[in-house]
Amino acid sequence: MLVDSELLEAKERKLARFLEAHSTEEVFNEIQEYMPSIRSRSDILRKLNEMKLPPSVIKTLIYYVLATNKQKFVTYKLLALANLCKKLNIQDAQGAITFFKQYYSYHTQIIQEG
DSSP: OHHHHHHHHHHHHHHHHHHHHSOHHHHHHHHHHHOGGGOSOHHHHHHHHHTTOOHHHHHHHHHHHHHTTTTOOOHHHHHHHHHHHHHTTOOSHHHHHHHHHHHHHHHHHHHHHO
């Protein structure tokens, strides 16, 4: 179990470094290569940028929403989570990854109990 935890943490650090090193547009373009349905989402990027979230948080948020919604871009969820990140003053990819892990764990637990 400890080995799995260490491996997961190493992968999270690697993802955080990737998200910090690439622009939002680069990440978005890479996603679009594999998911054509995401084309022409500049309005969403504009809204996210207007919220003045750090770019690495925006990129982490995009990956999280895609990963937890069967690779679908769910606009309302993206904007709601962006608002939470803003309120919680999340400033970097690692902080966003930690927050989304906790958020996912909490909501998964509620669904399983309900």
